[in-house]
Amino acid sequence: RVNPQATRRIRLTRDLREALVQEQFEVHYQPIFNVAQERVDSVEALLRWRHPELGIVSPAEFVPLLESTGMIVPVGLWVLRKASEQLASWRSSGTTVESVAVNVSVVQLSQSNFSRDALAVVERTGIERTRVTIEVTESVLMENPERSIGQLCELRAAGLHVSIDDFGTGYSSLSYLRRLPVNTMKIDRSLLVDAINPEGRTILAAMVKLSAELGLDCVVEGVETLEQFHLLRDIGCARMQGYLFARPLPADEADAAVRRINLQHGQAQVRASSIQPGINHHPHGWAAA
Ligand code: C2E
Ligand code: MG
């Protein structure tokens, strides 16, 4: 009996082999808002696959296939190159975007030459290394700690930044954090969703406080409503990312979104106080309202 899910997986795996040379991959960019500066200070690069017949396939579906076939290694370096080149282009045209975050998989980190290859890619684009943040998920560091941490230490020593993605979803012990070469704690959306309850709010606030006390930068992901924005601002969250500001967008649209968010922020703040919390579900976020 044929399992349709398995059939799709086999097809996608086969088609992925062609995707890089056929130029079916795109990098989209999602703004990250700096609360104190009241402007977008960075973006996260997110990989997209435009399949010729199936349309856009989610990275949640195809990244694991790239990992299991090892194709994530060349594709990952391609994403890093595109993102670094895009940042270089934005820097020369004037923008508040100071850095770019790129997701890196455990499969990449387990390659002994990853840090060397990644540094060479960044070097070629001419942007300062401190403008590139490597995002690795919390769980990654539990699976293959020694080699992964070694690679991350090399990247950190060379000047890149390191961010722990999806923080709060894994089972990392907090003391473990101190051993990691980390600049930023990226708190997972699920913790924000849970913050509708008082207990969840306490946990989220404690996480934000913890990051500050450990001297880490903090980003909360998945900010969708003004209610969440206000909650996060009140507990001292420095940076936020989510649909409230903008979805991940192709470079040109992301650039336009950044300008719009920066321009309209003051106005939005005034407007926010007259809007009831929790009712802003505009699909493009407040900036487009
Ligand atoms: P991630 O790195 O945690 O990225 C954040 C995900 O949350 C993105 O999903 C983004 O579109 C989504 N998101 C952003 N704001 C909101 C919001 O307000 N609400 C909700 N519900 N979601 C929001 P996306 O782009 O589908 O990526 C999924 C995952 O795929 C990423 O999670 C990352 O783990 C992986 N991924 C994406 N691009 C790459 C890549 O270039 N390399 C590797 N290794 N993994 C990647
Ligand atoms: Mg990420």
Ligand code: MG
């Ligand atoms: Mg995440």
